Amino acid sequence: MFHGTPARGLPEYFGMAKLKTLDEHNREKVEAYEAELRGCVDARKNGIACPRCGSELLDTHPSLTLMSYPPKKRVGCPSEGCTFTGYRIA
Numbered sequence: 001m002f003h004g005t006p007a008r009g010l011p012e013y014f015g016m017a018k019l020k021t022l023d024e025h026n027r028e029k030v031e032a033y034e035a036e037l038r039g040c041v042d043a044r045k046n047g048i049a050c051p052r053c054g055s056e057l058l059d060t061h062p063s064l065t066l067m068s069y070p071p072k073k074r075v076g077c078p079s080e081g082c083t084f085t086g087y088r089i090a
């Protein structure tokens with residue numbers, strides 16, 4: 001967070017930068033996510049159907065468990081064009 005008196009030039013920093021659209025942002029994120037999923041060499045099928053398209057979900061990071069209660073694992077859909085991600089109880 002910024003504290004104190006703004007210095008000269010800060011309006012440019014906060015307001016004048018070229019902004020991307022929400023669509024551009026989301027498209028970038030989807031592309032990054034799909035690249036990550038393709039690159040997950042240790043991703044493992046888990047026998048659970050994707051709630052969006054019905055394909056078998058992957059544990060995208062099988063060696064990682066979210067230490068919540070109950071503990072969870074990250075899952076993702078490998079299907080072309082389906083971007084479902086979520087968590088399953090470990």
Ligand SMILES: [Zn+2]
Binds near residue numbers: 054082
């Ligand atoms: Zn899916």
